[in-house]
Amino acid sequence: MSEAQSAxxxxxxxxxxxxxxxxxxxxxxxxxxxxxxxxxxVTAEQARIAxxxxxxxxxxxxxxxxxxxxxxxxxRMSDPDMISEIVAAVSIPVxxxxxxxxxxxxxxxxxxxxxxxxxxxxxxxxxxxxxxxxWRFTVPFVCGATxxxxxxxxxxxxxxxxxxxxxAGTGEVSNAVVHMRTIRAEIARLAGLPAEELYxxxxxxxxxxxxxxxxxxxxxxxxxxxxAGGIATPADAALMMQLGADGVFVGSGIFKSGDPARRxxxxxxxxxxxxxxxxxxxxxxxxxxxxxxxxxxxxPATARYADRGW
Amino acid sequence: xxxxxxxxxxxxGVLALQGDVREHARALTxxxxxxxxxxxxxxxxxxxxxxxxxxxxxxxxxxxRVFALLEPLRSRVAAGLPVFGSCAGMILLARDVVDGRPDQxxxxxLDVVVRRNAFGRQVDSxxxxxxxxxxxxxxxxxxxxRAPWVEKAGDTVEVLARVAEAPxxxxxxxxxxxxxxxxxxxxSRIHQLFVDIVRSSGSGR
Numbered sequence: 310m311s312e313a314q315s316a317x318x319x320x321x322x323x324x325x326x327x328x329x330x331x332x333x334x335x336x337x338x339x340x341x342x343x344x345x346x347x348x349x350x351v352t353a354e355q356a357r358i359a360x361x362x363x364x365x366x367x368x369x370x371x372x373x374x375x376x377x378x379x380x381x382x383x384x385r386m387s388d389p390d391m392i393s394e395i396v397a398a399v400s401i402p403v404x405x406x407x408x409x410x411x412x413x414x415x416x417x418x419x420x421x422x423x424x425x426x427x428x429x430x431x432x433x434x435x436x437x438x439x440x441x442x443x444w445r446f447t448v449p450f451v452c453g454a455t456x457x458x459x460x461x462x463x464x465x466x467x468x469x470x471x472x473x474x475x476x477a478g479t480g481e482v483s484n485a486v487v488h489m490r491t492i493r494a495e496i497a498r499l500a501g502l503p504a505e506e507l508y509x510x511x512x513x514x515x516x517x518x519x520x521x522x523x524x525x526x527x528x529x530x531x532x533x534x535x536x537a538g539g540i541a542t543p544a545d546a547a548l549m550m551q552l553g554a555d556g557v558f559v560g561s562g563i564f565k566s567g568d569p570a571r572r573x574x575x576x577x578x579x580x581x582x583x584x585x586x587x588x589x590x591x592x593x594x595x596x597x598x599x600x601x602x603x604x605x606x607x608x609p610a611t612a613r614y615a616d617r618g619w
Numbered sequence: 620x621x622x623x624x625x626x627x628x629x630x631x632g633v634l635a636l637q638g639d640v641r642e643h644a645r646a647l648t649x650x651x652x653x654x655x656x657x658x659x660x661x662x663x664x665x666x667x668x669x670x671x672x673x674x675x676x677x678x679x680x681x682x683x684r685v686f687a688l689l690e691p692l693r694s695r696v697a698a699g700l701p702v703f704g705s706c707a708g709m710i711l712l713a714r715d716v717v718d719g720r721p722d723q724x725x726x727x728x729l730d731v732v733v734r735r736n737a738f739g740r741q742v743d744s745x746x747x748x749x750x751x752x753x754x755x756x757x758x759x760x761x762x763x764x765r766a767p768w769v770e771k772a773g774d775t776v777e778v779l780a781r782v783a784e785a786p787x788x789x790x791x792x793x794x795x796x797x798x799x800x801x802x803x804x805x806x807s808r809i810h811q812l813f814v815d816i817v818r819s820s821g822s823g824r
Binding site for chain 1: 741803
């Protein structure tokens with residue numbers, strides 16, 4: 310903010326007519342990320358690699374999901390010093406994760422100046438009943454969803470962006486595919502319903518009827534829908550884009566691979582040219598080792614992050 | 620969007636490497652144009668005007684270079700192609716950027732220096748009503764998201780709107796740029812202004 314204070318503006322008179330933290334400003338921020346890749350980073354150096362590769366934003370966290378799985382223990386919001394270093398290192402937006410329901414972690418992240426808070430199932434949930442009341446914040450929130458009802462409940466709580474959950478830290482894309490297909494199919498079904506059947510649909514979805522009616526009218530969510538969880542290759546990213554994602558989160562897939570800078574560039578290019586197999590061939594060559602990965606079907610139920618949140 | 624050309628509206632491209640492409644296409648349609656997505660040099664060659672959308676300027680700049688669009692776009696701008704840039708698009712059109720990445724590729728053409736994220740981070744993003752020169756009727760409701768402003772403008776640049784002192788909408792001949800996002804509000808008057816610029820430029824291909 311130091312630039313804004315030293316530069317030619319910002320009298321109190323001007324500020325009185327400015328409205329910050331509105332739904333349009335929060336949702337609009339996510340619209341600007343569309344067609345882009347948001348990358349998990351744990352150091353300032355990784356953040357610079359992500360920015361150089363063309364990431365539209367970075368997600369600052371202490372451990373990538375693959376390491377959270379491997380090391381176990383309680384996963385919490387990251388160290389503020391680490392987040393501040395990453396904020397200082399790049400010019401692109403910085404996101405950070407808070408535990409589900411942990412509104413004080415979210416307050417800390419907002420005070421740190423992060424651009425988006427991810428209320429994330431990858432961290433250990435802090436409240437088994439209530440998600441954060443996201444309307445109370447100026448900073449916008451992104452939340453995970455496995456189906457339309459879950460997405461609409463998060464939007465009702467104030468989420469300004471939704472991502473499919475997938476199964477983070479596995480390098481296995483199947484759950485992201487299932488979640489994206491499920492959300493798309495449920496939206497298509499709503500769009501075909503007569504108005505008088507939307508009330509019962511809202512009951513089944515366990516979501517507010519106003520949001521259900523809005524989705525039926527728009528034929529899409531009223532906020533941006535990204536994908537996340539298990540994306541490890543350029544082809545994975547293009548697959549999710551062809552399935553209708555507005556953009557891609559890549560967690561462990563980049564910095565747990567053999568050549569992160571190159572893989573990051575390739576995933577960015579594949580996300581833009583997701584419909585062009587010639588480009589996909591080119592960017593998929595010579596990437597070195599992908600992250601090893603875990604088959605989701607071999608995970609015990611207690612190790613599945615997608616089941617966290619409701 | 621890549622349907623056969625309809626009679627009437629000028630064909631206006633929206634650079635579709637990243638950003639809020641859909642919103643610009645919708646506003647252009649409302650303003651009477653025929654929008655097409657542009658990702659390749661061959662597609663760029665076919666448009667009468669171009670919108671550089673909101674998004675991340677570092678991402679778009681890098682992809683312009685990777686997909687060999689940067690030089691063709693610079694040539695068309697030099698030859699008088701009408702271009703409208705919003706937010707990141709304003710940064711790409713600028714001759715220089717402050718607080719950007721030192722190696723950030725810019726298209727250039729507009730004789731301004733812009734300051735990136737000039738109003739602050741996302742928590743400082745805001746909406747406000749502005750009077751914009753050349754836009755008739757009530758104030759324009761403007762949405763600023765991690766927005767830039769114009770720090771320095773050359774003599775041939777007309778300032779169309781300011782927030783406090785800072786220019787946030789400018790025009791230089793066929794080049795139009797806003798620090799805010801008229802594509803997000805459902806008010807297509809700024810796009811109408813651009814479509815009129817494209818129509819009157821009669822940009823031959």
